[in-house]
Amino acid sequence: MTLGLPPSMTATALLVVPRSMPITLAMSILLCPNKIQAARGRFRRQRGCLPRRYRSRISCDKKPGGTKGTAMRMPVPVLAALAALGGCSQGSDPTCAAPIEASIRLPAVPAGPGAGYFRIPSDAALVSVSSPRVQRIEMHETMSGGRMTSMRPIARATGDACGITFSPGGRHLMLFGIDPGVHAGDEIPLVFHFEQGPPRTELARVESAGGETR
DSSP states (O other): OOTTOOTTOOHHHHTOOOTTSOHHHHHHHHHOHHHHHHHHHHHHTSSSOOOGGGTTTOEEEOOSSTTTTOEEEOOHHHHHHHHHHHOSOOOOOGGGSSOOOOEEEOOSSTTSOEEEEEEEOOSSOEEEEEOTTEEEEEEEEEEEETTEEEEEEOSOBOOBTTBEEEOTTSEEEEEEEEOTTOOTTOEEEEEEEESSSOOEEEEEEEEOTTSOOO
16 A cells, blocks of 8 residues: 555654644554545646645646646645545434434324424425324424414425434424324324335324323
């Protein structure tokens, strides 16, 4: 493994960095060579040298005939910083690691509507939700304007890298006519219908109006 560095520089030499540079940056060069090569490739695609304020750290050698054949030599500390900045792997968003368990919150007043929350992975837009234990389910979103907060129904809901999320204070389900036999601690099925693909059924935990499951 050469990392594009001079032949005289060994793996041991890579670990000899200024005292101000954490040893983890030097180690990342050895562990993440693909990130280093990608960073060098991005620099090679630039025309000419870097801005003046960086020229003391990075030198440019140009062959006769313009910028074609430009080669850049970056010192080890710069390569280490690039490797640490890019990281060894892309990884997933930690906030998406655990899906939100679907839940139904019963109304404080028996005749009122309940609320539903969930996060479900999907690339297709969600167009409706149904349940055999609920007469009607609508999708709503909370709107804030000045000192007023209101809700409005929505016909479809799209997601992001985490999927489609309905949570308190944002998009949520409104459940009208919940079966009187449904109590806190139960589970009821929710059927999610998408613009594309088959419907998907998930069990939702039932909570009291205060959020308790008993």
